Amino acid sequence: MPYADLDLEAGRRNGTVWVKLPNKYFDPEKGHKLYNRYLDELEYAEALGFDAVSVNEHHQTAYGLMPSPIVTASALARKTSRVKIAILGSALPLRSHPLMVAEEHAMIDVISGGRLISGFVRGIGAEYHTFGVNPTFSHDRFHEAHDLIIRAWTEPGPFPFQGRHYNVQYVNLWPRPYQKPHPPVWIPSQGSKETIDWASHPDRRYTYLQTFSPVKVVARYLKQYRDTAKGYGYEARDSQLGWSLPIYVGKTDEEARREAKPHFEAFRNVFVKMPLEMLLPPGYTSRESLKNVMKAKAQMFGDVTIEQALELGLFVCGSPETVRKNLEGYWREMRFGNLLVSCQFGTLPGDLTRKNMELFAREVMPALKAMG
Amino acid sequence: MNFSDEFVQVDGCKTHLRRGGSGAPLLYLHGASGAPAILPFMEKLAARFEVLLPEHPGFGLSEEPEWLENIHDLAYFYLDFLKQLDLNGVTLVGGSLGGWIALELAVRDASRIKSLVLVGPAGISASGVQPADTFLMSSEELTRNLFFDQKIAEQRLAAPVTPEAIDLELKNRHTTARLGWEPRMHDPFLPKWLHRIEVPVRIVWGKEDRILPVAFAQEFKRLMPKAELHIVEGAGHLPQAEKPDVFCEIVCK
Secondary structure, three states: OOOOOOOHHHHHHHOOOEOOOOHHHOOHHHHHHHHHHHHHHHHHHHHHOOOEEEEOOOOOEOOOOOOOHHHHHHHHHHHOOOOEEEEEEEEHHHOOOHHHHHHHHHHHHHHOOOOEEEEEEOOOHHHHHHHOOOHHHHHHHHHHHHHHHHHHHHOOOOEEEEOOOOEEEEEOOOOOOOOOOOOOEEEEEOOOHHHHHHHOOOOOOOEEEEEOOOHHHHHHHHHHHHHHHHHOOOOOOHHHEEEEEEEEEOOOHHHHHHHHHHHHHHHHHHHOOOOHHHHOOOOOOOHHHHHHHHHOHHHHHOOOOHHHHHHHOOOEEEOHHHHHHHHHHHHHHHOOOEEEEEOOOOOOOHHHHHHHHHHHHHHHHHHHHHHO | OOEEEEEEEEOOEEEEEEEEOOOEEEEEEOOOOOOOOOOHHHHHHHOOEEEEEEOOOOOOOOOOOOOOOOHHHHHHHHHHHHHHOOOOOEEEEEEOHHHHHHHHHHHHOOOOEEEEEEEOOOEOOEOOEOOOOHHHOOHHHHHHHHOOOHHHHHHHHHOOOOHHHHHHHHHHHHHHHHHHOOOOOEOOOHHHHHHHOOOOEEEEEEOOOOOOOOHHHHHHHHHOOOOEEEEEOOOOOOHHHHOHHHHHHHHHO
16 A cells, blocks of 8 residues: 655655654645555455455555554444455564454454454564564564464453563453454465464464565475465465566557556665665564575565566466466466465556456456466 | 673573673673674773673574563563672673663663763764664764774774674674664663663763764763763763773772
8 A cells, every 4th residue: 555646756765664754744635645545445345256355564665554443444344244355464573562453453353243264473574673562572472462362363352461462461352353263374474484483373374475575485385385384294285375466458568568667666766675784674584584695685685676576476467368378477486375466566557457457357367266 | 800701591592791800890781793702801800890791692602592672671681680780789781682682771770880981872863863774884984983093993804804893793783673773873762761760870982972962962961961971082972991091980980
């Protein structure tokens, strides 16, 4: 949910739209129109036959206007009646009290009659700069908050919870979630061994969602999930794997690329961009992972054209036939049970977003659903 | 001047310790960048003192103990360190992060401390002024911001970067974040107890400090009125490195 009206030159000059882009560039009147446009688009997805709509959480950035996905998910819970509503996800370590997350998710689950998919994330590195939360405690806080939320959802209250970061004398959730034992939990990630080991553990078997990565990287991590599950002694189901990426469908390959190009490149080269120190504060990842990113710095932090993105499989774009064939090929290779399509990205305007959604729903989705 | 090189085990942490010179003990607590090398000011001090130069747990060649979670852990660690080495009448010198550790130590127990020298210490907040956000700086930006004399910065940046040096830098950054990310490089409760420090205190500050601006020195002076304040002209965040003679004169006086 980007601030699509952003002055892109201002974003470029600032080097990033995260953390320190002055908020004078946000115009609340334009924001009013954008929020309502995006919510209309999400509601339209139900009419077009999508299985689920998803929202996410990002703070103090033009990249995304949803510091609270709870607000958007709540609005959708009342305006839709069939689709699943996926919160991908709540940034647990950034929240001062995990019980608030447990309560808010439970409310949406009850209001929607059990249509909630809960996602948990740590928040991205930049958000440790904006929120002041210590990134070297990020993993600890995430795991402890997660444990508290799951216990609050599933164990009879009241009971006490004693942790290193959170201490509650009376955990006693009202409301309890609608779904039994609790809403499904998905874990969106840019890929890390620690996350895969944890998400695939037999106690959890959470759906792992690889987000906006080159297709080779997606394939590597989804395979790693399956291999890790085997190591734990079970076969991962396809539904435990997901891929989230931007897709654009036009009438022809040429039209699709022409229409998507400026908006995709704004997304990749303005909205996503940030310096290494902002992306990976100390302790957010292991120092080994940090060093690997430092080595790939030129590739990761430079600009990417739409042509390069298509080459990398960072983006799928073309005629319905091209998109269908690409995705069928990828599916045969990886058998991801969940495909999350960003039908809007960067500065893509409302008319093209709706056209993209319609073509995808009509011309691509049926074939994908038929595959499983 | 030769410094000996050894490891001591304190609180279960294998701690890298260098020593040089002879005389009354001087314990130097380094800042966020660690103490990778023996600098000229350390050699000068070793002409007068027995200089002890440990690397804090979590920094340099010292181990990263599980128990290290906040600045108070290091204060207690150094109290145990002083006791284990049975050091008395210690001149305690701390720069930046090390100055903060020295303050946290001294409010708890200054019985082994003779005097305190704080060089651009972190540890407190001051209204209307913020420490520079070193966590958003690249290694190069940080080096430039540390020094007033950019020739020194250039020299440091020209030195070859080894993989080992990168490992140590990432390790030091990690521990610095653990101790000082939030609240940023200070303990909001420390000012309540600074009156407990009754040993003589000298505060040394680079006039051109771009990491902790000199306004922090005035706030320290307000909180510790008996402390001597020395503002060093033509120096940034590391007056001990930029003006070693001036600095050593203040310490030895």
